[in-house]
């Protein structure tokens with residue numbers, strides 16, 4: 258069984274699906290490993306490092322795709338500008354793929370149909386169940402941790418002020434106020450990072466558990482409360498709010514938005530478009546020079562003025578919609594992701610390295626295409642096929 262590790266294609270993507278440490282573990286399991294030359298350059302791992310771990314280096318990516326039984330990647334398949342072919346085209350008929358596929362996202366439907374038509378067995382890393390046995394495989398949480406940390410640093414770079422309180426010969430500089438809206442995995446790491454930088458941290462969430470966790474990390478929980486049945490749905494996750502509740506929330510949080518120097522937006526409801534919590538009117542009333550880091554942008558954004566993939570200034574406020582934040586902390590993102598991937602693969606082949614354990618509930622839940630069919634419920638629903 259040959260596992261192939263290609264170099265990621267997107268220019269700003271420096272992560273890689275396997276690091277030398279996990280390559281050595283795959284070899285120990287009995288797999289052969291093929292790594293595209295330069296695949297680890299973004300994390301400062303050389304071809305030599307991979308060879309020492311037991312991998313074979315392939316300079317021809319088409320050959321790597323054609324020979325591999327299973328391809329491990331970080332990002333969904335894209336067009337490879339060097340070969341003029343998409344990675345779906347390069348996969349061998351009947352082969353297998355594990356990566357972040359985001360199969361329900363409309364932009365990916367054509368690619369998912371392509372995997373189906375080539376009879377690829379594909380698994381998505383964003384489809385991993387959130388149960389304790391799957392925690393070591395939970396790449397979404399790993400990447401959220403990175404996003405929460407880096408979002409505060411990005412905001413700090415845009416902020417025309419210090420974050421901590423400073424005593425100077427001229428007088429005391431007051432600390433910046435950071436408001437974290439949405440305290441799931443991203444928001445909690447943002448709370449911790451903003452505290453470490455010396456900010457005064459306020460947090461808002463609609464779930465009681467999330468508020469308690471933010472409080473235990475030292476944030477002052479503000480905003481408002483609502484009945485648990487309005488805010489929390491299946492499995493304890495947030496529910497999409499009815500428009501009248503969203504309006505109440507916007508009104509309740511407006512004074513805190515107006516008083517903040519930094520706002521980190523990470524309020525999401527699984528499988529839904531991100532709720533708009535900050536309107537243009539609210540932005541216009543913010544402190545001049547304040548910064549909004551809208552990390553919910555992949556699901557549409559929590560601020561009405563956020564533009565995807567870029568930083569804009571509106572009403573004197575810097576609003577960042579930069580995407581793929583984990584790719585900007587490649588060494589630790591790749592270390593986390595490659596280990597999540599290793600534990601996923603170990604579980605997938607726990608009944609022997611010559612076949613997938615498709616009966617396992619974590620595997621079943623993340624299976625996207627199999628035997629010429631799309632089987633991922635979220636994708637079928639989004640495609641209107643079920």
Ligand code: NAD
Pocket residue numbers: 386387388389391392395398401438439440441442443444461462463464466467494495496498506523524525526527532534
């Ligand atoms: P998420 O990214 O889906 O959402 C982020 C946060 O936004 C959530 O806390 C949510 O309550 C909040 N939110 C939604 N709508 C909002 C609104 N209108 N206003 C304010 N906040 C709003 O969440 P996540 O990071 O995936 O984590 C959700 C929960 O799942 C957390 O409690 C986390 O501890 C838990 N979790 C469990 C596991 C596991 O068991 N393996 C793994 C990861 C996360």
